[in-house]
Amino acid sequence: MRLLLPTTTTLPLFDVAASRRIEARALAHSPDLMERAGLAVAKLALALRRGAGPVWVVCGPGNNGGDGHVAARRLREVGVDVHVGHEAPQHPALVIDALLGLGLNRAPSAELCVTMAAMQTCGAPILAVDLPSGLLGDTGQAAGERAVRADHTLTLLTLKPGLFTGEGRAHTGRIWFDDLGIAADDEPTAELLGPAARLERSATSHKGSHGQVLVVGGAPGMQGAARLAARAALACGAGRVYVDLLGLSGDEGADAGRPELMRGSLAELPQAVGVIGCGAGPAMAAALPGLLRELPRIVIDADALNAIAAEPALQDLLRARPVGTTLLTPHPLEAARLLGRDTASIQADRLAAGSDLAQRLNCTVVLKGSGSVIATPGERPAICASGGPALATAGSGDVLAGWLGGLWAQQPQAGAHAIACAGVDAHGRAGEVAGALRAGDLIEHLAAQA
Numbered sequence: 500m501r502l503l504l505p506t507t508t509t510l511p512l513f514d515v516a517a518s519r520r521i522e523a524r525a526l527a528h529s530p531d532l533m534e535r536a537g538l539a540v541a542k543l544a545l546a547l548r549r550g551a552g553p554v555w556v557v558c559g560p561g562n563n564g565g566d567g568h569v570a571a572r573r574l575r576e577v578g579v580d581v582h583v584g585h586e587a588p589q590h591p592a593l594v595i596d597a598l599l600g601l602g603l604n605r606a607p608s609a610e611l612c613v614t615m616a617a618m619q620t621c622g623a624p625i626l627a628v629d630l631p632s633g634l635l636g637d638t639g640q641a642a643g644e645r646a647v648r649a650d651h652t653l654t655l656l657t658l659k660p661g662l663f664t665g666e667g668r669a670h671t672g673r674i675w676f677d678d679l680g681i682a683a684d685d686e687p688t689a690e691l692l693g694p695a696a697r698l699e700r701s702a703t704s705h706k707g708s709h710g711q712v713l714v715v716g717g718a719p720g721m722q723g724a725a726r727l728a729a730r731a732a733l734a735c736g737a738g739r740v741y742v743d744l745l746g747l748s749g750d751e752g753a754d755a756g757r758p759e760l761m762r763g764s765l766a767e768l769p770q771a772v773g774v775i776g777c778g779a780g781p782a783m784a785a786a787l788p789g790l791l792r793e794l795p796r797i798v799i800d801a802d803a804l805n806a807i808a809a810e811p812a813l814q815d816l817l818r819a820r821p822v823g824t825t826l827l828t829p830h831p832l833e834a835a836r837l838l839g840r841d842t843a844s845i846q847a848d849r850l851a852a853g854s855d856l857a858q859r860l861n862c863t864v865v866l867k868g869s870g871s872v873i874a875t876p877g878e879r880p881a882i883c884a885s886g887g888p889a890l891a892t893a894g895s896g897d898v899l900a901g902w903l904g905g906l907w908a909q910q911p912q913a914g915a916h917a918i919a920c921a922g923v924d925a926h927g928r929a930g931e932v933a934g935a936l937r938a939g940d941l942i943e944h945l946a947a948q949a
């Protein structure tokens with residue numbers, strides 16, 4: 500058993516169907532899985548309980564409840580006061596949530612919701628077994644009106660995607676993992692990202708060795724967005740970074756705080772990595788056809804995504820680009836516009852929505868949000884395990900787009916999927932701070948850990 504995050508390696512994720520197949524095969528040669536699961540829960544419970552009160556074990560009707568009963572027995576064997584039932588005991592030291600796990604298949608009844616509410620308000624920390632009750636393992640969404648918000652989740656046998664995306668992270672608390680001694684023998688549904696290898700710089704390199712980035716965006720009143728992207732690309736190590744501020748010419752709008760940045764345009768820089776759309780406004784639509792036809796590698800964000808959503812001819816241009824050369828970074832509302840759906844339906848299944856969008860537009864898609872999803876046609880999707888609420892701040896998306904462009908400029912042979920995985924994970928880690936974060940400071944955090 501181990502605390503899972505931050506992970507130092509990329510890990511396989513298995514949806515409910517794959518987890519069931521793994522479990523069924525494992526049971527054939529290891530029929531004591533539930534004993535192992537219950538023992539692991541009991542061990543963690545001993546470490547987590549607070550105070551001298553009883554451990555309250557709330558068991559459901561299936562094997563998740565079975566794990567809870569084994570844990571209760573194991574705890575009693577070592578002299579712990581245990582209360583099993585749906586009514587809260589006096590001053591519990593810990594709640595073990597073994598109500599519903601992988602088998603959740605409908606909205607919890609009103610009666611179960613009352614039990615969940617009691618768990619939530621009893622004052623003790625909650626340890627969820629396998630999954631917080633009421634949370635769907637595939638999507639990270641609640642099946643009904645309520646899902647347990649645990650302080651700890653001990654997930655068993657496999658890591659499920661729903662623990663890491665959607666509402667998952669708000670419900671799991673700290674995630675622990677025990678594979679119960681079973682090697683997962685199925686095709687992973689997705690990957691949980693670990694950190695990418697550090698970029699090495701040759702001792703004889705020069706700025707020409709580290710590529711060019713062209714940031715196109717920043718309409719009047721929104722130039723900060725393009726500047727943040729450009730500053731991020733520069734901080735990432737791109738050799739030269741140019742900005743084309745839409746609607747401005749000459750030295751107008753130069754970034755006085757970053758004299759390293761230069762003005763440039765598509766005509767002068769046809770081989771640059773494009774980072775387009777940050778704060779671009781409606782002027783972006785007219786610039787897009789040329790950029791989509793010419794630039795060999797492009798990161799597309801914000802108003803460029805909105806322009807593409809509104810114009811089928813631009814979607815055709817995207818689809819015509821070779822796979823691996825285009826990277827879209829929509830937040831859920833932008834993804835909804837691109838798919839002609841509403842935001843709730845995107846969030847209901849983020850892995851599926853990211854993959855659907857990637858297929859439709861023949862692009863790599865980073866569906867931003869808690870547990871960003873990275874999807875590319877022909878690649879296994881990935882979920883980002885890093886990041887936190889400090890990233891919910893103006894400009895953090897612009898910084899991501901610029902950082903991705905900076906990474907790509909330095910790795911011209913890399914495909915969009917690899918760049919997205921590396922950049923999104925780094926961005927998430929840099930944003931793991933307590934309290935609020937300004938996007939300008941996020942660039943410095945990224946640079947410090949690169």
Ligand SMILES: NC(=O)C1=CN([C@@H]2O[C@H](COP(=O)(O)OP(=O)(O)OC[C@H]3O[C@@H](n4cnc5c(N)ncnc54)[C@H](O)[C@@H]3O)[C@@H](O)[C@H]2O)[C@@H](O)CC1
Binds near residue numbers: 600604605
């Ligand atoms: N079989 C084994 O040996 C192992 C089982 N494990 C545990 O088993 C769990 C899966 O067990 P199950 O497949 O029995 O599934 P669950 O225990 O999650 O739940 C299944 C039962 O809950 C009912 N149910 C589903 N949704 C409900 C709702 N909203 N309200 C009320 N009842 C609902 C189902 O009708 C079924 O009776 C895993 O999450 C894990 O905790 C793991 O420990 C690995 C080993």
